[in-house]
Amino acid sequence: MAPLMNLVRLRGFPILQQLHLEERMLRTSSANWCIINDGTTSPAIVMGLSGKVAELVEAKSVLRDHIPVIRRFTGGGTVIVDQGTIFVTLICNKDDVSDVQPFPRPIMSWSGQLYGEVFKGLADFHLRENDYVFGDRKFGGNAQSITKHRWVHHTSFLWDYEVKNMSYLKLPTKAPEYRLTRDHTDFVCRMKEYLPRSEFIERTIKAIEAQFSVKSINLESTDIPSSSEFVHTTRLLTEQELLDACTIQT
């Protein structure tokens, strides 16, 4: 019998709250969870656990325009997210996905196969290094967190984006090889050019249903401890931290 996967569908949910929820689900729950957040609220910058803000973000512009900068609990790089971003998160017990070794590359590969099913017949989809691409253009970025018995794999999908928002991010020093020397606009693409938003979400749920018994749950019914009872790793950077980054950058 297929393991149970609880599906929580959100829309316009703030990304900081989503990441906090994911951390609590990973660390306090023993169930499998899929969160689909169809666009977050206003723009936010989200860095990986070890991200150094002075190296990744144009601090002066970010401060001027009051863009929140978040450091998340998973690894990986920096993204700017907004209502044009669709988030899909999978939180699994390793024993419920027992043919996948609980290490970064097997999990990444498994996710590539899952999304291969989502985009089958629609686009030239690949998992390229650690990104989801159509051809050689990135439309989805991934990150993970792995504990003793569970792991989370989450993706931010570029449904649409504003070019001006990309200017808040510096060109990363660590870039995938396939990027070559391309700047943002030549490196990424918009999912909306390939399929409707609702179709992507329905196809994703269908692909997950091929491996799990999916049950939809309202956020209010998730039975996850509230924020106040848990110390999160994910946090919003302070104004002082951004000012310090400004100092380094001048």
Next chain:
Amino acid sequence: MACRQLWASRAASYLRLSLFNRPFSSVVKDLKYCDSHEWVKVDGKSATVGITDHAQDHLGDVVYVELPEVGKSVTQGESFGAVESVKATSDINSPVSGKVVEVNEELNSSPGLVNSSPYKDGWIIKVEVSDSGELNNLMDSEQYSKFCEEDSKH
């Protein structure tokens, strides 16, 4: 070729390393191991902890190590820190219970030591052990080698 193998086997014996042809990872004989792929070297009440060659090989290039504060309590089997590799943060779990007395600050500037020298320069924390009896819950090198072999079959 035979001479090189003989040399390697003698060197391994001197260093107390068990060498297998890849894909099996190296294991050090006098250490104890847990099933989440951490090792511990115990010397009286003092213990040094790191992750195994199997772990570093499967994690990929480590780019960051989140170290605990000195003075923090650790519990056998529970997370005390994390490593970042590829796009993942992975918990590091303590093989022993006690108090952190030292952390390997070198890992702040050279996190790759965890990959290049998992049993020596890539050590992560030193712990003042509170319950030596818990060591009986851990695997010896032979048991751990077999455990990794089984793990690799999945």
